[in-house]
Amino acid sequence: MIFDRFFSMPNSHTFQMKPVADLLNQYVSRLSCIDPFARDSKWATVSNDINPEFCCQYQLDAVEFLDHCLNGWGMEGKFETVLFDPSLQSAPDCRMLSSDRAENENDRYAECEVV
Numbered sequence: 001m002i003f004d005r006f007f008s009m010p011n012s013h014t015f016q017m018k019p020v021a022d023l024l025n026q027y028v029s030r031l032s033c034i035d036p037f038a039r040d041s042k043w044a045t046v047s048n049d050i051n052p053e054f055c056c057q058y059q060l061d062a063v064e065f066l067d068h069c070l071n072g073w074g075m076e077g078k079f080e081t082v083l084f085d086p087s088l089q090s091a092p093d094c095r096m097l098s099s100d101r102a103e104n105e106n107d108r109y110a111e112c113e114v115v
């Protein structure tokens with residue numbers, strides 16, 4: 001395993017930060033890649049963001065989206081890369097926007113761990 005450090009100015013579009021984009025260019029297969037927290041990112045073949053303002057294929061809660069990717073839509077887990085970028089900054093939005101299945105923050109994190 002290789003660990004490296006690079007500096008980049010913070011950007012809410014994480015995947016546009018040069019060191020991150022370079023890393024993605026190296027490893028991401030654009031043929032079968034899913035992104036449950038895509039925002040405006042176009043890296044994935046199948047993109048999702050709970051916020052309908054973003055132009056994604058799906059506007060589902062990430063848990064529901066991943067469930068469909070694993071068990072439905074004919075994909076049955078046949079993808080090579082999962083991009084995972086749910087920033088800490090988006091956590092308050094996450095509580096506000098996501099389904100009401102989780103009654104409090106701890107339940108919400110417990111639900112995420114199941115994934």
Ligand SMILES: C[S@@+](CC[C@H](N)C(=O)[O-])C[C@H]1O[C@@H](n2cnc3c(N)ncnc32)[C@H](O)[C@@H]1O
Nearest residue numbers: 013014015037039041050051061062085087094
């Ligand atoms: C850090 S941004 C992703 C940035 C993206 N990787 C990029 O490079 O532009 C995190 C995104 O997760 C979305 N989000 C937050 N909670 C979510 C949830 N429960 N399910 C799906 N998307 C969620 C937010 O709307 C936000 O756009």
